[in-house]
Amino acid sequence: MICINGEKFEKDEIVLLDYLETNRINPKRIAIEMNGEILPKSQFNEVVFKSGDIVEIVNFVGGG
Template structure:
């Protein structure tokens, strides 16, 4: 699988486990999976597969 251009040699990965491992906060990210935006309500049950391509975008506030 590819996440943000980085190849991971895994068959499956729980998306929420990945977020926790990377220290990403759910409320500040968006996910594009295989060219489609994934609603946040689906994050908890989402399992990434070996052939998936994911892009995670983090939002940063400023003033």
């Protein structure tokens, strides 16, 4: 099971870029915390979440 933003997915793997595309999330406007650590932006293109991973994708919206 993989947990992303509190939602549980019964999968062994989720490719980050696939998840972002499916949910129409712009990769330029996010920060990702994975298992308590920040995921460097340079890894966004290759990272694959595995079973047991707990992920928080912070989406920045405009306004300030």
